[in-house]
Amino acid sequence: MTYPLIEHIFSGSEVFFLLVMAYDRYVAICKPLHYLVIMRQRVCVVLLLVSWVGGFLHSVIQLGTIYGLPFCGPNVIDHFSCDMYPLLKLVSSDTYVIGILVVANGGLICTTVFLLLLISYGVILHSLKNLSQEGRQKALQTCVSHITVVVCFFVPCTSLKHSWGNRRGGKKKKVKAIHK
Numbered sequence: 438m439t440y441p442l443i444e445h446i447f448s449g450s451e452v453f454f455l456l457v458m459a460y461d462r463y464v465a466i467c468k469p470l471h472y473l474v475i476m477r478q479r480v481c482v483v484l485l486l487v488s489w490v491g492g493f494l495h496s497v498i499q500l501g502t503i504y505g506l507p508f509c510g511p512n513v514i515d516h517f518s519c520d521m522y523p524l525l526k527l528v529s530s531d532t533y534v535i536g537i538l539v540v541a542n543g544g545l546i547c548t549t550v551f552l553l554l555l556i557s558y559g560v561i562l563h564s565l566k567n568l569s570q571e572g573r574q575k576a577l578q579t580c581v582s583h584i585t586v587v588v589c590f591f592v593p594c595t596s597l598k599h600s601w602g603n604r605r606g607g608k609k610k611k612v613k614a615i616h617k
Contacts, residue, residue: 504536
């Protein structure tokens with residue numbers, strides 16, 4: 438249970454940290470003169486701690502759903518890592534409801550954060566109309582790296598969460614993405 442705990446702490450913290458980074462980009466582009474006042478060191482530390490606490494809570498909720506389940510039979514997981522879905526295959530009782538809870542927890546967090554990221558970048562793009570061409574280009578260059586990371590995070594996350602519905606089917610290819 439240690440591996441899934443640590444994996445979910447880091448991945449949950451990462452998704453919340455992407456939101457913190459989007460807020461930082463928003464403040465830097467939309468309120469550049471107030472940036473140092475808004476993003477003081479204390480605020481940055483609080484945002485970092487909120488990211489870690491969010492990841493920890495996500496992990497505790499994920500593992501809390503399977504902690505008391507009866508495991509029996511072989512303890513070998515036919516997977517690259519000890520993630521939630523391969524772990525659910527070792528449970529001797531019906532895991533349909535638990536699987537839905539696992540998907541709901543991860544899906545709710547991913548969907549909410551993704552929508553907040555879209556809103557953040559929508560506000561940033563809306564504010565660019567007041568800038569000069571050079572200012573727009575500079576602002577977009579600031580955002581491109583973060584948008585790339587967001588895409589690299591959410592595309593594998595979405596495709597792997599979507600494949601949960603077919604988990605009882607035939608053989609599946611083993612894939613390890615950046616994020617589970």
